[in-house]
Amino acid sequence: MKSRYRAPLIAVAALVVVFPVLGLASAALAAPHTYTRTPYQTGRANAGTPNSTNVVKNASGAIVSYGNSAITYTAPSPALATLGQSLFLENCASCHGVAANGVPANGTAGAFPNLVGLGPATIDFWIESGRMPAADTRAVQANRRVPRLSQSQALAIAAWVNSLSPSYPDIPSPNLASANVSDGAALFALNCAACHTIEGDGDALAAGTFAPSLRNIPAYQVVEAIRTGPGNMPRFTGNLSDFQVADIVKFVTTEIQHPQNPGGFGLGGLGPVAEGFVGLLLGVGLLALVGFWVGERQ
Amino acid sequence: MSQTVNTKRAQREKSGPYGKLGHALNELDDRMGVAKGGRSFLDKIFPDHWSFMLGEIALYSFVVVLATGVFLTLYYVPSQALTTYTGSYLPLYGQRVTEAFASTVNLSFAVRAGLLMRQMHHWSCNIFIGAIVVHMGRVFFTGAFRKPRETNWVIGTTLLILAIVNGFLGYSLPDDLVSGTGIRIAYSIILSIPVVGTYVAFFLFGGNFPGTSILPRFFILHVLIIPLIILGLVGAHMVLLVRQKHTQFPGKGKTENNVVGTPMYPVFMAKTTGFMFVVAGATALLGAFAQINPIWQFGPYTASRISYAVQPDWYMGFLDGALRIFPSWSFHSFGHTIPLEVTIPAVIFPGILFNLVMAWPAIERKFTKDNEMHNLLDRPSNRPKRTSAGVAVAVLCSMLFIASSTDVIANFFHLSLNSVLWAMRILCIVMPVLAYPVTYRICREMQGFAGAGKRKTTNIVTRTAEGEYVATPAPVYVDDLAHEHELDALPVPTYVVDAEDAVPAGEGGVRRVPR
Numbered sequence: 060m061k062s063r064y065r066a067p068l069i070a071v072a073a074l075v076v077v078f079p080v081l082g083l084a085s086a087a088l089a090a091p092h093t094y095t096r097t098p099y100q101t102g103r104a105n106a107g108t109p110n111s112t113n114v115v116k117n118a119s120g121a122i123v124s125y126g127n128s129a130i131t132y133t134a135p136s137p138a139l140a141t142l143g144q145s146l147f148l149e150n151c152a153s154c155h156g157v158a159a160n161g162v163p164a165n166g167t168a169g170a171f172p173n174l175v176g177l178g179p180a181t182i183d184f185w186i187e188s189g190r191m192p193a194a195d196t197r198a199v200q201a202n203r204r205v206p207r208l209s210q211s212q213a214l215a216i217a218a219w220v221n222s223l224s225p226s227y228p229d230i231p232s233p234n235l236a237s238a239n240v241s242d243g244a245a246l247f248a249l250n251c252a253a254c255h256t257i258e259g260d261g262d263a264l265a266a267g268t269f270a271p272s273l274r275n276i277p278a279y280q281v282v283e284a285i286r287t288g289p290g291n292m293p294r295f296t297g298n299l300s301d302f303q304v305a306d307i308v309k310f311v312t313t314e315i316q317h318p319q320n321p322g323g324f325g326l327g328g329l330g331p332v333a334e335g336f337v338g339l340l341l342g343v344g345l346l347a348l349v350g351f352w353v354g355e356r357q
Numbered sequence: 358m359s360q361t362v363n364t365k366r367a368q369r370e371k372s373g374p375y376g377k378l379g380h381a382l383n384e385l386d387d388r389m390g391v392a393k394g395g396r397s398f399l400d401k402i403f404p405d406h407w408s409f410m411l412g413e414i415a416l417y418s419f420v421v422v423l424a425t426g427v428f429l430t431l432y433y434v435p436s437q438a439l440t441t442y443t444g445s446y447l448p449l450y451g452q453r454v455t456e457a458f459a460s461t462v463n464l465s466f467a468v469r470a471g472l473l474m475r476q477m478h479h480w481s482c483n484i485f486i487g488a489i490v491v492h493m494g495r496v497f498f499t500g501a502f503r504k505p506r507e508t509n510w511v512i513g514t515t516l517l518i519l520a521i522v523n524g525f526l527g528y529s530l531p532d533d534l535v536s537g538t539g540i541r542i543a544y545s546i547i548l549s550i551p552v553v554g555t556y557v558a559f560f561l562f563g564g565n566f567p568g569t570s571i572l573p574r575f576f577i578l579h580v581l582i583i584p585l586i587i588l589g590l591v592g593a594h595m596v597l598l599v600r601q602k603h604t605q606f607p608g609k610g611k612t613e614n615n616v617v618g619t620p621m622y623p624v625f626m627a628k629t630t631g632f633m634f635v636v637a638g639a640t641a642l643l644g645a646f647a648q649i650n651p652i653w654q655f656g657p658y659t660a661s662r663i664s665y666a667v668q669p670d671w672y673m674g675f676l677d678g679a680l681r682i683f684p685s686w687s688f689h690s691f692g693h694t695i696p697l698e699v700t701i702p703a704v705i706f707p708g709i710l711f712n713l714v715m716a717w718p719a720i721e722r723k724f725t726k727d728n729e730m731h732n733l734l735d736r737p738s739n740r741p742k743r744t745s746a747g748v749a750v751a752v753l754c755s756m757l758f759i760a761s762s763t764d765v766i767a768n769f770f771h772l773s774l775n776s777v778l779w780a781m782r783i784l785c786i787v788m789p790v791l792a793y794p795v796t797y798r799i800c801r802e803m804q805g806f807a808g809a810g811k812r813k814t815t816n817i818v819t820r821t822a823e824g825e826y827v828a829t830p831a832p833v834y835v836d837d838l839a840h841e842h843e844l845d846a847l848p849v850p851t852y853v854v855d856a857e858d859a860v861p862a863g864e865g866g867v868r869r870v871p872r
Contacts, residue, residue: 248534263774
């Protein structure tokens with residue numbers, strides 16, 4: 060190699076070697092990021108209550124009533140508890156234990172959660188959405204399916220579990236007559252779309268979990284999910300008032316479940332993926348076929 | 358004495374020996390001198406192989422884009438000022454939205470044919486860029502970019518880039534939840550450029566994201582500046598095409614020194630005009646029956662809102678996919694951060710890709726040392742290395758395109774998003790590497806197999822008087838015979854220049870002229 064190339068070559072090689080080494084070293088030595096929670100972020104710990112003067116709490120601090128007519132919460136009749144216990148032993152106890160307090164599975168403590176004190180709405184949601192009894196206890200996340208137990212059976216189990224340690228929220232029944240679908244759309248975009256997508260189709264989250272589709276969910280189950288936070292979903296308690304929840308439920312049960320598609324076929328709500336296929340296959344593909352017809356073929 | 362003028366003959370005589378149209382053209386020629394140029398234009402020979410129509414899909418969908426786009430500018434308000442939506446779509450009623458969003462929803466719902474125009478605009482944009490890509494593939498794999506047409510290849514690639522950029526800008530203009538996320542990503546990509554990123558981003562956005570000036574700026578870029586450049590380059594593309602004349606596939610009577618095809622008038626003009634209406638009609642059908650980009654369902658963009666499963670239009674998909682699957686590497690040192698996980702897939706990768714595409718004719722000439730003029734096209738299988746390289750790049754882009762919907766794939770097939778991500782990372786590296794040798798092998802096989810690509814001939818079985826059966830191959834189809842098969846002579850039109858050299862011939866008005 061000629062000597063006049065040597066100096067620049069060494070310089071370049073030095074840069075190539077030195078910079079990544081420096082970068083990695085600095086990355087390793089740098090102090091770990093410290094995150095400070097701003098007052099605008101709401102977690103479970105500091106969930107604010109916008110209409111806190113109306114909220115009624117019990118002695119242990121759980122919310123009894125949000126003090127309005129937007130959602131009516133009803134406790135399941137305690138008379139069902141006896142039936143509920145036998146149903147629980149039949150369908151749930153093999154995992155959750157005869158006392159509904161969860162049983163550590165093969166050393167993985169907490170794999171089957173403790174149900175005591177979760178409130179009737181939680182029990183009712185999991186059973187009536189068909190997720191419990193679980194189809195596959197080792198699945199990362201239970202799928203929505205046709206419920207194995209009837210609504211009255213679900214209420215009976217909820218009544219028995221609730222009788223062990225009475226808690227909230229009770230079974231909700233939203234009053235959608237006065238709910239505002241426009242406010243619901245804005246709240247949905249702010250609180251729900253980040254996982255369920257703005258069209259409510261749901262999508263895959265990390266490591267086999269997913270946000271389920273909202274296309275076919277009855278109104279009261281939407282409230283149950285918002286108020287109890289099943290699975291990975293955050294529990295929206297104080298930071299959404301009952302009026303706001305009713306708004307969201309109205310948006311979900313009208314616009315998400317019956318979207319307005321004045322532009323023609325809705326293409327399954329998949330957005331640009333479906334649009335790209337239609338544009339390329341139907342658009343370019345068919346036009347290329349017309350070109351094949353018009354042009355000369357050899 | 359009265360004359361009878363009410364006869365056709367008398368009317369014809371009254372309008373002169375060339376008729377009314379001819380007379381008008383003569384008058385025009387006297388003033389503008391249109392005869393010579395017009396004649397040679399009408400005589401331009403188009404080798405109308407069907408694959409040459411792919412570029413015309415792009416041209417005519419661009420016409421549709423322009424026409425529908427002009428309609429949209431009449432109603433769209435390029436402003437990020439906040440207003441209260443009070444239109445007919447109930448789920449948005451009373452929400453604070455930007456004027457851009459409100460005007461787009463209003464032009465969809467309150468303007469007659471507004472939604473149709475918006476959807477046609479969007480569909481024809483998708484078709485425009487799709488047709489450019491397919492046309493580009495045809496030009497690449499048949500070697501039509503070789504000398505003397507390298508300039509047109511570069512112009513075409515520039516057109517593709519500009520079309521993608523303008524598609525992105527137009528997608529961003531409604532200021533809905535999905536497109537706002539796209540602008541946010543674009544802002545971050547600009548930020549990730551080392552050293553100058555922050556300055557460029559602040560210069561472009563007039564401050565930090567989102568600001569209030571990005572949509573007016575995008576609007577002017579989208580409706581004025583980039584369309585003007587595209588129009589100019591399309592013009593240059595066409596002028597060069599006419600000047601250099603078409604390439605043609607090897608075939609009977611076709612050589613490097615002639616052009617065989619139908620003249621512009623009347624045959625090709627009829628075909629191409631009809632084709633324009635087919636393109637416009639297909640776009641109108643899609644616009645009428647297939648909904649695209651329902652921004653009213655997405656709602657307005659504000660920086661605090663986000664939707665999952667947000668994807669760009671298909672032509673940005675490969676960049677989105679590259680961003681998604683790239684490992685999270687970043688460089689921190691000397692008080693600076695270079696987010697390599699953004700810079701490499703979103704800045705360096707497309708830079709390398711498009712530069713490679715533009716430089717391909719020069720690269721190929723360097724390797725083949727072939728400096729000849731090429732007017733006859735290649736069969737892709739006869740250029741296995743070029744074909745394999747093109748297929749490898751196409752496979753890479755397709756894999757990245759698929760990677761842009763990792764979440765949709767994971768959700769649809771009930772897979773873990775993480776395993777889909779890793780699968781796509783591996784596939785993006787493995788598939789192009791596999792595609793090259795596989796394509797190369799297929800090309801070589803096709804070369805080695807006599808009569809590949811030709812129609813098979815039958816065997817004719819005959820029985821002799823003795824009862825013996827003899828199989829003899831039927832004669833080859835006439836079309837598959839040697840290239841220099843002469844065409845049947847047709848009367849030579851008087852207006853063809855160099856009539857001695859010209860052997861205009863063939864069925865269906867096919868004509869052959871020297872280059």
